[in-house]
Amino acid sequence: MSQRVGLPSGAPRVTIGRSARVEDLDATTALLERAFLEGRPESVRSMYERFSPLVFTIALRSLGSVVDAEDVTQQVFVAAWRGRATFDLARAPLQAWLVGITRNIVADTHARRAREGRAAAAARTGAVEQVADGSAQVVDQVVVAQAIEDLGDPQRTIIRMAFFDELTHVEIADRVGLPLGTVKSHIRRSLGRLRTRLEVTDVPS
Template identity: 35%
Template sequence: MGQLQYYSDLIIKVANDRDRAAFAELFDHFGPRLKGYLMQQGSDANVAEEIAQDVMVTLWRKADLFDPAKSSASTWLFRIARNRRIDRLRRQKTATLDPEDPSLQPAPPVDVANEMDARLRDERVRRALESLPEEQREVVRQAFFVGLSHSEIAEQTGLPLGTVKSRIRLAFGRLRQTIEADDAVDVD
Protein backbone atom coordinates (compact mmCIF):
# COMPACT_ATOMS: atom_id res chain seq x y z
CA MET A 1 0.00 0.00 0.00
CA GLY A 2 1.36 3.42 -0.92
CA GLN A 3 2.01 6.09 1.64
CA LEU A 4 -0.61 8.39 0.12
CA GLN A 5 -3.23 5.65 0.32
CA TYR A 6 -2.11 4.71 3.82
CA TYR A 7 -2.80 8.18 5.26
CA SER A 8 -6.09 8.42 3.37
CA ASP A 9 -7.13 5.10 4.91
CA LEU A 10 -6.24 6.41 8.37
CA ILE A 11 -8.50 9.44 7.85
CA ILE A 12 -11.30 7.13 6.75
CA LYS A 13 -10.81 5.09 9.96
CA VAL A 14 -11.12 8.31 11.97
CA ALA A 15 -14.27 9.24 10.03
CA ASN A 16 -15.95 5.84 10.25
CA ASP A 17 -14.76 4.45 13.58
CA ARG A 18 -13.38 7.46 15.50
CA ASP A 19 -10.18 5.39 15.58
CA ARG A 20 -7.89 7.06 18.13
CA ALA A 21 -4.80 5.08 17.09
CA ALA A 22 -5.27 6.18 13.47
CA PHE A 23 -5.71 9.78 14.62
CA ALA A 24 -2.59 9.58 16.80
CA GLU A 25 -0.57 8.32 13.85
CA LEU A 26 -1.91 11.10 11.62
CA PHE A 27 -1.16 13.66 14.34
CA ASP A 28 2.40 12.38 14.81
CA HIS A 29 3.06 12.45 11.08
CA PHE A 30 1.32 15.64 9.98
CA GLY A 31 1.52 17.83 13.11
CA PRO A 32 5.22 18.72 12.77
CA ARG A 33 4.96 19.00 8.98
CA LEU A 34 2.02 21.41 9.21
CA LYS A 35 3.84 23.51 11.79
CA GLY A 36 6.94 23.66 9.58
CA TYR A 37 4.87 24.61 6.55
CA LEU A 38 3.11 27.39 8.47
CA MET A 39 6.44 28.73 9.75
CA GLN A 40 7.74 28.75 6.15
CA GLN A 41 4.68 30.80 5.25
CA GLY A 42 5.62 33.43 7.84
CA SER A 43 3.85 32.35 11.03
CA ASP A 44 5.90 32.42 14.21
CA ALA A 45 6.39 29.12 16.05
CA ASN A 46 3.55 29.66 18.56
CA VAL A 47 1.01 30.67 15.94
CA ALA A 48 2.11 27.82 13.67
CA GLU A 49 1.67 25.38 16.56
CA GLU A 50 -1.82 26.72 17.32
CA ILE A 51 -2.93 26.52 13.70
CA ALA A 52 -1.46 23.03 13.26
CA GLN A 53 -3.36 21.85 16.34
CA ASP A 54 -6.52 23.50 15.04
CA VAL A 55 -6.08 21.63 11.75
CA MET A 56 -5.74 18.33 13.59
CA VAL A 57 -8.87 19.09 15.67
CA THR A 58 -10.65 19.80 12.39
CA LEU A 59 -9.43 16.45 11.08
CA TRP A 60 -10.91 14.71 14.13
CA ARG A 61 -14.23 16.54 13.87
CA LYS A 62 -14.66 16.61 10.11
CA ALA A 63 -12.84 13.52 8.86
CA ASP A 64 -16.09 12.47 7.17
CA LEU A 65 -15.71 15.42 4.76
CA PHE A 66 -12.44 14.02 3.40
CA ASP A 67 -12.82 12.58 -0.10
CA PRO A 68 -9.79 10.54 -1.22
CA ALA A 69 -11.05 10.73 -4.81
CA LYS A 70 -10.59 14.52 -4.77
CA SER A 71 -7.27 14.89 -2.93
CA SER A 72 -4.63 13.12 -0.92
CA ALA A 73 -4.59 13.33 2.87
CA SER A 74 -1.65 15.73 2.82
CA THR A 75 -3.25 18.01 0.21
CA TRP A 76 -6.45 18.15 2.24
CA LEU A 77 -4.69 18.91 5.54
CA PHE A 78 -2.29 21.47 4.09
CA ARG A 79 -5.19 23.23 2.36
CA ILE A 80 -7.00 23.45 5.71
CA ALA A 81 -3.80 24.85 7.29
CA ARG A 82 -3.42 27.42 4.51
CA ASN A 83 -7.04 28.52 4.93
CA ARG A 84 -6.75 28.71 8.72
CA ARG A 85 -3.65 30.89 8.37
CA ILE A 86 -5.46 33.22 5.96
CA ASP A 87 -8.48 33.39 8.29
CA ARG A 88 -6.22 34.25 11.21
CA LEU A 89 -4.51 37.01 9.23
CA ARG A 90 -7.86 38.46 8.23
CA ARG A 91 -9.05 38.53 11.85
CA GLN A 92 -6.02 40.46 13.00
CA LYS A 93 -6.97 44.11 12.79
CA THR A 94 -3.36 45.24 12.84
CA ALA A 95 -2.20 42.87 10.14
CA THR A 96 -2.24 44.26 6.66
CA LEU A 97 -2.81 41.70 3.98
CA ASP A 98 -0.75 41.88 0.84
CA PRO A 99 -3.09 40.84 -1.97
CA GLU A 100 -0.04 39.54 -3.83
CA ASP A 101 0.92 37.19 -0.97
CA PRO A 102 1.19 33.73 -2.59
CA SER A 103 -0.68 32.15 0.33
CA LEU A 104 -3.71 34.29 -0.53
CA GLN A 105 -3.75 33.28 -4.17
CA PRO A 106 -6.02 30.47 -5.32
CA ALA A 107 -4.33 27.18 -5.98
CA PRO A 108 -3.43 26.69 -9.62
CA PRO A 109 -5.73 24.38 -11.57
CA VAL A 110 -4.73 20.75 -11.49
CA ASP A 111 -2.77 19.72 -14.55
CA VAL A 112 -4.43 16.45 -15.51
CA ALA A 113 -1.38 15.22 -17.45
CA ASN A 114 0.95 15.87 -14.50
CA GLU A 115 -1.53 14.26 -12.12
CA MET A 116 -1.74 11.17 -14.33
CA ASP A 117 2.06 11.02 -14.65
CA ALA A 118 2.37 11.25 -10.87
CA ARG A 119 -0.12 8.43 -10.37
CA LEU A 120 1.66 6.23 -12.89
CA ARG A 121 5.00 7.00 -11.26
CA ASP A 122 3.56 6.19 -7.82
CA GLU A 123 2.25 2.88 -9.15
CA ARG A 124 5.62 2.03 -10.68
CA VAL A 125 7.42 2.80 -7.44
CA ARG A 126 4.86 0.78 -5.47
CA ARG A 127 5.36 -2.25 -7.75
CA ALA A 128 9.13 -1.85 -7.58
CA LEU A 129 9.00 -1.72 -3.76
CA GLU A 130 6.86 -4.85 -3.68
CA SER A 131 9.45 -6.68 -5.79
CA LEU A 132 12.20 -6.09 -3.21
CA PRO A 133 13.20 -8.85 -0.82
CA GLU A 134 11.42 -8.43 2.52
CA GLU A 135 14.55 -7.43 4.48
CA GLN A 136 15.32 -4.62 2.00
CA ARG A 137 11.70 -3.50 1.73
CA GLU A 138 11.47 -3.26 5.53
CA VAL A 139 14.53 -1.01 5.96
CA VAL A 140 13.35 1.22 3.10
CA ARG A 141 9.91 1.45 4.74
CA GLN A 142 11.42 2.38 8.09
CA ALA A 143 13.78 4.94 6.58
CA PHE A 144 11.47 6.65 4.13
CA PHE A 145 7.92 6.03 5.27
CA VAL A 146 8.38 5.95 9.05
CA GLY A 147 11.24 8.49 8.96
CA LEU A 148 13.77 6.64 11.09
CA SER A 149 17.48 7.34 10.78
CA HIS A 150 19.82 4.52 9.81
CA SER A 151 21.02 4.34 13.43
CA GLU A 152 17.44 4.11 14.72
CA ILE A 153 16.69 1.30 12.27
CA ALA A 154 19.80 -0.57 13.41
CA GLU A 155 18.76 -0.11 17.03
CA GLN A 156 15.18 -1.27 16.43
CA THR A 157 16.08 -4.28 14.28
CA GLY A 158 19.25 -5.30 16.08
CA LEU A 159 21.14 -5.20 12.78
CA PRO A 160 24.59 -3.67 12.47
CA LEU A 161 24.52 -0.13 11.08
CA GLY A 162 26.58 -1.23 8.06
CA THR A 163 24.00 -3.91 7.24
CA VAL A 164 21.18 -1.38 7.36
CA LYS A 165 23.09 0.94 5.01
CA SER A 166 23.97 -1.94 2.68
CA ARG A 167 20.36 -3.10 2.47
CA ILE A 168 19.17 0.40 1.67
CA ARG A 169 21.88 0.82 -0.98
CA LEU A 170 21.02 -2.58 -2.52
CA ALA A 171 17.32 -1.73 -2.42
CA PHE A 172 17.93 1.53 -4.28
CA GLY A 173 19.95 -0.30 -6.91
CA ARG A 174 17.13 -2.80 -7.44
CA LEU A 175 14.50 -0.05 -7.44
CA ARG A 176 16.44 1.89 -10.04
CA GLN A 177 16.78 -1.22 -12.26
CA THR A 178 13.10 -2.09 -11.93
CA ILE A 179 11.89 1.42 -12.64
CA GLU A 180 14.29 1.86 -15.57
CA ALA A 181 13.08 -1.47 -16.98
CA ASP A 182 9.47 -0.22 -16.63
CA ASP A 183 10.43 3.02 -18.38
CA ALA A 184 12.01 1.06 -21.25
CA VAL A 185 8.83 -1.00 -21.63
CA ASP A 186 6.67 2.15 -21.62
CA VAL A 187 8.79 3.71 -24.38
CA ASP A 188 8.44 0.67 -26.65
Protein backbone atom coordinates (compact mmCIF):
# COMPACT_ATOMS: atom_id res chain seq x y z
CA MET A 1 0.00 0.00 0.00
CA SER A 2 1.45 3.36 -0.95
CA GLN A 3 1.68 6.03 1.75
CA ARG A 4 0.06 8.99 -0.01
CA VAL A 5 -0.82 11.16 2.96
CA GLY A 6 1.33 14.26 3.26
CA LEU A 7 3.40 14.09 6.45
CA PRO A 8 6.17 16.33 7.81
CA SER A 9 9.61 15.40 6.48
CA GLY A 10 12.51 14.81 8.80
CA ALA A 11 10.26 14.51 11.84
CA PRO A 12 11.22 12.15 14.69
CA ARG A 13 9.43 8.83 14.59
CA VAL A 14 8.02 6.59 17.27
CA THR A 15 9.05 3.10 16.16
CA ILE A 16 7.84 -0.20 17.57
CA GLY A 17 9.94 -3.35 17.27
CA ARG A 18 8.40 -6.78 16.86
CA SER A 19 9.78 -7.87 20.21
CA ALA A 20 8.38 -4.88 22.11
CA ARG A 21 6.75 -5.76 25.41
CA VAL A 22 3.17 -4.83 26.25
CA GLU A 23 4.30 -2.18 28.72
CA ASP A 24 6.60 -0.68 26.05
CA LEU A 25 3.69 -0.48 23.62
CA ASP A 26 1.51 1.17 26.26
CA ALA A 27 4.23 3.71 27.01
CA THR A 28 4.73 4.43 23.30
CA THR A 29 1.01 4.91 22.81
CA ALA A 30 0.83 7.27 25.79
CA LEU A 31 3.68 9.37 24.36
CA LEU A 32 2.00 9.45 20.96
CA GLU A 33 -1.36 10.47 22.41
CA ARG A 34 0.23 13.26 24.42
CA ALA A 35 2.14 14.55 21.38
CA PHE A 36 -1.05 14.51 19.32
CA LEU A 37 -3.02 16.34 22.03
CA GLU A 38 -0.28 18.98 22.09
CA GLY A 39 -0.67 19.44 18.32
CA ARG A 40 2.88 18.39 17.46
CA PRO A 41 3.09 17.76 13.68
CA GLU A 42 5.55 14.87 14.05
CA SER A 43 2.84 12.91 15.85
CA VAL A 44 0.96 12.52 12.55
CA ARG A 45 3.84 10.57 11.02
CA SER A 46 4.01 8.29 14.02
CA MET A 47 0.23 7.81 14.00
CA TYR A 48 0.34 6.90 10.33
CA GLU A 49 3.13 4.38 10.79
CA ARG A 50 1.41 2.85 13.81
CA PHE A 51 -2.24 2.74 12.74
CA SER A 52 -2.44 2.99 8.92
CA PRO A 53 -2.33 -0.83 8.46
CA LEU A 54 -5.38 -1.16 10.72
CA VAL A 55 -7.24 1.67 8.97
CA PHE A 56 -6.41 0.26 5.53
CA THR A 57 -7.54 -3.25 6.51
CA ILE A 58 -10.89 -2.02 7.84
CA ALA A 59 -11.50 0.01 4.67
CA LEU A 60 -10.42 -2.79 2.32
CA ARG A 61 -12.63 -5.40 3.98
CA SER A 62 -15.64 -3.12 3.80
CA LEU A 63 -15.10 -1.61 0.35
CA GLY A 64 -13.31 -4.45 -1.46
CA SER A 65 -11.18 -2.00 -3.43
CA VAL A 66 -7.50 -1.28 -2.85
CA VAL A 67 -7.79 2.15 -4.49
CA ASP A 68 -10.78 3.14 -2.34
CA ALA A 69 -9.10 1.76 0.78
CA GLU A 70 -5.99 3.83 0.07
CA ASP A 71 -8.13 6.94 -0.43
CA VAL A 72 -9.96 6.28 2.83
CA THR A 73 -6.68 5.79 4.69
CA GLN A 74 -5.41 9.12 3.43
CA GLN A 75 -8.67 10.87 4.34
CA VAL A 76 -8.69 9.39 7.86
CA PHE A 77 -5.32 10.85 8.86
CA VAL A 78 -6.02 14.19 7.22
CA ALA A 79 -9.37 14.33 9.03
CA ALA A 80 -7.75 13.28 12.31
CA TRP A 81 -5.19 16.07 12.15
CA ARG A 82 -7.76 18.68 11.16
CA GLY A 83 -10.15 17.50 13.87
CA ARG A 84 -7.55 16.92 16.59
CA ALA A 85 -9.34 19.41 18.87
CA THR A 86 -12.20 16.90 19.15
CA PHE A 87 -9.96 14.09 20.42
CA ASP A 88 -10.79 13.41 24.07
CA LEU A 89 -8.60 10.79 25.70
CA ALA A 90 -11.08 10.51 28.57
CA ARG A 91 -13.73 9.22 26.12
CA ALA A 92 -11.64 6.93 23.89
CA PRO A 93 -8.01 6.02 23.25
CA LEU A 94 -6.37 7.19 20.04
CA GLN A 95 -6.80 3.88 18.20
CA ALA A 96 -10.53 3.71 18.95
CA TRP A 97 -10.94 7.35 17.89
CA LEU A 98 -9.22 6.66 14.56
CA VAL A 99 -11.39 3.56 14.01
CA GLY A 100 -14.46 5.74 14.54
CA ILE A 101 -13.24 8.20 11.91
CA THR A 102 -12.52 5.28 9.57
CA ARG A 103 -16.04 3.91 9.93
CA ASN A 104 -17.54 7.32 9.16
CA ILE A 105 -15.44 7.81 6.04
CA VAL A 106 -16.11 4.25 4.86
CA ALA A 107 -19.85 4.89 5.32
CA ASP A 108 -19.51 8.12 3.30
CA THR A 109 -17.73 6.17 0.55
CA HIS A 110 -20.53 3.59 0.42
CA ALA A 111 -23.08 6.44 0.22
CA ARG A 112 -21.15 8.05 -2.64
CA ARG A 113 -21.04 4.73 -4.47
CA ALA A 114 -24.79 4.37 -4.05
CA ARG A 115 -25.42 7.87 -5.42
CA GLU A 116 -23.18 7.22 -8.39
CA GLY A 117 -24.86 3.85 -8.96
CA ARG A 118 -28.31 5.44 -9.00
CA ALA A 119 -27.13 8.12 -11.43
CA ALA A 120 -25.57 5.50 -13.71
CA ALA A 121 -28.71 3.35 -13.57
CA ALA A 122 -30.86 6.36 -14.46
CA ALA A 123 -28.58 7.11 -17.41
CA ARG A 124 -28.84 3.50 -18.67
CA THR A 125 -32.59 3.16 -18.30
CA GLY A 126 -33.81 6.69 -18.90
CA ALA A 127 -34.69 6.17 -22.57
CA VAL A 128 -36.90 3.16 -21.75
CA GLU A 129 -38.62 4.78 -18.78
CA GLN A 130 -39.71 7.88 -20.70
CA VAL A 131 -43.08 6.19 -21.29
CA ALA A 132 -43.56 5.28 -17.62
CA ASP A 133 -44.95 7.33 -14.75
CA GLY A 134 -42.41 9.86 -13.56
CA SER A 135 -40.59 9.74 -16.89
CA ALA A 136 -39.91 13.50 -16.81
CA GLN A 137 -37.80 13.11 -13.68
CA VAL A 138 -35.81 10.28 -15.22
CA VAL A 139 -35.20 12.27 -18.39
CA ASP A 140 -34.00 15.22 -16.31
CA GLN A 141 -31.57 12.95 -14.49
CA VAL A 142 -30.22 11.59 -17.77
CA VAL A 143 -29.88 15.05 -19.30
CA VAL A 144 -28.09 16.43 -16.24
CA ALA A 145 -25.77 13.41 -16.02
CA GLN A 146 -24.86 13.74 -19.70
CA ALA A 147 -24.38 17.49 -19.43
CA ILE A 148 -21.96 17.02 -16.53
CA GLU A 149 -20.14 14.26 -18.43
CA ASP A 150 -19.69 16.64 -21.38
CA LEU A 151 -17.98 19.29 -19.25
CA GLY A 152 -14.62 17.53 -19.33
CA ASP A 153 -12.03 17.65 -16.57
CA PRO A 154 -11.29 19.30 -14.23
CA GLN A 155 -14.74 20.92 -14.38
CA ARG A 156 -16.55 17.58 -14.43
CA THR A 157 -14.70 16.29 -11.36
CA ILE A 158 -15.18 19.57 -9.48
CA ILE A 159 -18.94 19.70 -10.18
CA ARG A 160 -19.36 16.07 -9.07
CA MET A 161 -17.50 16.78 -5.84
CA ALA A 162 -19.63 19.86 -5.21
CA PHE A 163 -23.04 18.35 -5.91
CA PHE A 164 -22.73 14.57 -5.57
CA ASP A 165 -20.12 14.39 -2.80
CA GLU A 166 -21.39 17.64 -1.21
CA LEU A 167 -17.88 18.92 -0.51
CA THR A 168 -17.15 22.56 0.27
CA HIS A 169 -15.12 24.69 -2.11
CA VAL A 170 -12.16 24.54 0.28
CA GLU A 171 -12.35 20.72 0.48
CA ILE A 172 -12.54 20.49 -3.32
CA ALA A 173 -9.49 22.73 -3.69
CA ASP A 174 -7.57 20.44 -1.32
CA ARG A 175 -8.66 17.32 -3.20
CA VAL A 176 -7.82 18.53 -6.73
CA GLY A 177 -4.77 20.60 -5.77
CA LEU A 178 -6.01 23.84 -7.29
CA PRO A 179 -6.26 27.34 -5.75
CA LEU A 180 -9.61 28.11 -4.13
CA GLY A 181 -10.28 30.97 -6.58
CA THR A 182 -9.68 28.65 -9.53
CA VAL A 183 -12.12 26.08 -8.13
CA LYS A 184 -14.78 28.76 -7.67
CA SER A 185 -14.22 29.99 -11.23
CA HIS A 186 -14.57 26.45 -12.60
CA ILE A 187 -17.84 25.97 -10.69
CA ARG A 188 -19.24 29.31 -11.84
CA ARG A 189 -18.37 28.70 -15.50
CA SER A 190 -19.57 25.09 -15.36
CA LEU A 191 -22.92 26.10 -13.90
CA GLY A 192 -23.29 28.63 -16.69
CA ARG A 193 -22.57 25.97 -19.31
CA LEU A 194 -24.98 23.54 -17.65
CA ARG A 195 -27.70 26.19 -17.47
CA THR A 196 -27.29 26.97 -21.17
CA ARG A 197 -27.29 23.27 -22.07
CA LEU A 198 -30.42 22.54 -20.04
CA GLU A 199 -32.25 25.58 -21.40
CA VAL A 200 -31.54 24.39 -24.94
CA THR A 201 -32.74 20.89 -24.05
CA ASP A 202 -36.02 22.26 -22.70
CA VAL A 203 -36.89 24.06 -25.95
CA PRO A 204 -39.93 22.25 -27.53
CA SER A 205 -39.10 20.51 -30.80
